[in-house]
Amino acid sequence: MEFTEEQLKRYSRHIILPEVGGKGQQKISDARVLIVGAGGLGCPVGYYLAAAGIGTLALVDNDVVELSNLQRQIAHSVKTLGVNKADSAKQTFESLNPDVNVIAVKERINSKNIIGLIKDYDIVVDGTDNFPTRYLINDACVMLKKPLVSGAILRFEGQVTTIMPGDGPCYRCLFEEPPPAGLVPSCQEAGVLGVLPGVIGALQATEVLKLILGKGKPLKGELLIYDALGVNFRKVKIPKNTDCPMCGKNPKIKELSDIPEQYCSI
Amino acid sequence: MAVKVKIPVPLQRLTKGKDEVEGDPGTVISLINTLDSKYPGLGERISEAGKLRRFVNVYVNEEDVRFLKNEETVVKDGDEVSIVPAIAGGIITAISI
Numbered sequence A: 001m002e003f004t005e006e007q008l009k010r011y012s013r014h015i016i017l018p019e020v021g022g023k024g025q026q027k028i029s030d031a032r033v034l035i036v037g038a039g040g041l042g043c044p045v046g047y048y049l050a051a052a053g054i055g056t057l058a059l060v061d062n063d064v065v066e067l068s069n070l071q072r073q074i075a076h077s078v079k080t081l082g083v084n085k086a087d088s089a090k091q092t093f094e095s096l097n098p099d100v101n102v103i104a105v106k107e108r109i110n111s112k113n114i115i116g117l118i119k120d121y122d123i124v125v126d127g128t129d130n131f132p133t134r135y136l137i138n139d140a141c142v143m144l145k146k147p148l149v150s151g152a153i154l155r156f157e158g159q160v161t162t163i164m165p166g167d168g169p170c171y172r173c174l175f176e177e178p179p180p181a182g183l184v185p186s187c188q189e190a191g192v193l194g195v196l197p198g199v200i201g202a203l204q205a206t207e208v209l210k211l212i213l214g215k216g217k218p219l220k221g222e223l224l225i226y227d228a229l230g231v232n233f234r235k236v237k238i239p240k241n242t243d244c245p246m247c248g249k250n251p252k253i254k255e256l257s258d259i260p261e262q263y264c265s266i
Numbered sequence B: 001m002a003v004k005v006k007i008p009v010p011l012q013r014l015t016k017g018k019d020e021v022e023g024d025p026g027t028v029i030s031l032i033n034t035l036d037s038k039y040p041g042l043g044e045r046i047s048e049a050g051k052l053r054r055f056v057n058v059y060v061n062e063e064d065v066r067f068l069k070n071e072e073t074v075v076k077d078g079d080e081v082s083i084v085p086a087i088a089g090g091i092i093t094a095i096s097i
């Protein structure tokens, strides 16, 4: 595909980078990325990927926009209160960049639909806010060998890692299991500094673009931890666990399962 | 010199807001137990019956102790220990209460 005059202008700051160039921008335009969650993390990830000119961008979310989301979920606005979040973000991203084919998937991801949802995408981004979905996405990505850029936030702290199934550890190599439901006595909603998902989401978007371009080294086998209060970025190693129940030598997990709904997910 | 222990944000309520505390050299589990006497509640967030919880990792100088000697991994003066819980935005779990 040839870029139009307008596209050459739009992406000129990419194209003049030797690491990107016309070829790299073409890769970005051909890429298909699926983001699970159009909330705190999904908004900034999608925003930057839409600006970058990702060819196809799918957003999976079945929640609607509420006023309390607007403190951090920057793709939504007072105009889309009550609108499905995937639809709301689609409107925003399309008005930023009409080149991008934004697909709103208004479903709650589960063990039945996840394979069908992710199978046609090159990269999956985890922007979910609960443990069951986080583990489900990891397991499905390991099964289908899809690169997964995982991000998580709480209060003033964020974590990012890139999972390359077959070539490095998975999320269960890092944390084998979610905290058991019994240890979650009350499912209070946690606070989060509004800008924190912006920092973590921007890091996730960076990882996605690096994977598409094949440039730099992916954040694989390492967990990046950001502590906003102490202004610390730290990395710890994630060794591949040969006993991992998902990607180890004798994986215990053979099929996807949903952790019960009453598990603390809001 | 002592052992530096990085406390994750969800547990900083127990350390009176401190993101780093000092501990004594020894095994990881003895370090946690000593910290618990100073900061009550910290121990049970990280371990149960002398074993590290599976959704909380402990790193000694960036190395995950599960791949060293687990709870018996020895930490020395000057080592940096990081406690890293699994987090998923939106909810407060037992680890962070």
Ligand SMILES: [Zn+2]
Pocket (backbone or CB within 6 Å): A169, A170, A171, A172, A173, A174, A241, A244, A245, A246, A247, A248
């Ligand atoms: Zn694994």
